[in-house]
Each structure stands twice: as structure tokens, then as C-alpha cells.
Amino acid sequence: MATACIDKRAYTEKETATYIGMSRSFLRQSRMEGHRGNRTIAPPFIKIGTAVRYLKEDLDAWLDSHTKRDHLSQGGDFHA
Template sequence: MHTEHIHKRAYTEQETAAYIGMSRSFLRQSRMEGHRLNRTEAPPFIKIGRAVRYLKEDLDNWLDQHRKQAHLSYGEREHA
């Protein structure tokens, strides 16, 4: 029997939390509340029926957007 390695494109909430290093509660809360001032915006998600999924390319883009290019200033370090 020939089996091919399948690359997943859509991740579950649990897989997404592990992939981006955040908690499942962060993902749930940010989906329910939307973007709030002074809170990290959650990655985009899709719904297929009742199932919530996150696309790998969206997660990679989200991670890239949160990359810091320079050292944190003194004020940012206190809040990190």
C-alpha cells in the first residue's frame, strides 16, 4: 500500500496554539472579543460549519508581523 505524506494546511485550535506558542484560551477569547486596545490581535481564522480552523499561511504571516526588528526600548521591556 502506497501512502503519501500529506501536509496540513488547516490547523485545529489545539494545533494552532502549539504552533504559535500561545494558549487555547487566548485564541478563544480573542475570537469572541475581537481586537481590543493594548491586546495582541489573534491570527485570522475560518469556520467550516461549527469547526474553527487556522490556515498555516495565515499563522506564518501573523508570526512574521509580530517579529521585532530592534531591541525593545526601556518602557517596552517593563511591559513585556
Template sequence: MTTATVVKRAYTEQETAAYIGMSRSFLRQSRMEGHRKNRTVAPPFIKIGRTVRYLKEDLDAWLEGHVKRNHLSEGGLNHA
């Protein structure tokens, strides 16, 4: 008998926090407050009824958008 492996596409808040290395409170605050100056923008999320979920492809794109392309000592910051 073959067992199929299910790859999860939508993560809970707790799973998302662990996946991106941020706190659950960061996710909650950024969802409620939206984008604020000098704050890290939260990853996109979806709501199904009262349930909040984060899609893996959105999280991967969000993480990729925060990658520093240059070392700080190589001159200037690369803002994503």
C-alpha cells in the same frame, strides 16, 4: 509502493496553539472579543459550520508580523 506525505494546511485550535506558542484560551478569547486596545490581535481563522480552523499560511504571516526587527537597546521599538 510509494507513500504520499500529506502536508496539513488547516490546523485545529489545539494544533494552532502549539504552532504559535500561545494558549487555546488566548485563541478563544481573541476570537470572541475581537481586537481590543493593548491586546495582541489573534491570527485570522476560518469557520466551516461550527468548526474553527486556522490556515498555516495565515499563521506564518501572523508570526512574521510580530517579529521585532531591532534589539530594544538599539533605540526605540519597532511596532508591527
């Protein structure tokens, strides 16, 4: 019996952390605390019952929303 390969639309916290290259603790803290100060805003998430999921299209949009920089001094926030 062959198994079909299904492209996932909703990712678990662990899958999301791997996909975006951030830690699970970043996702948890930002989800619980919301946006604070100069922290990176977390990607949007959904809840299905008690399960937290992240939609692939939201993750892609979140990644695309971050400015690409040639070097650290472009942001104005970096002080050596």
C-alpha cells in the same frame, strides 16, 4: 500498506496554539472578543460549519507581522 504524509493546510485550535506558541484560551478569547485595547491581535481564522480552523499561511503571516526586538525597551509600551 504505507501511509502518505500529508502537509496540513488547516489547523485545529489545539494545533494552532502549539504552532504559534500561544495558549488555546488566547485564541478563544481573541476570537470571541475581537481586538481590544493593548491586547495582541489574534491570527485570522475560518469557520467550516461549526469547526474553527486556522490556515497555515495566515499563521505564518501573523507570526511574521510581529516586530522582532532586541530588547523590551524598544516598543515604548514597556514601563519598568
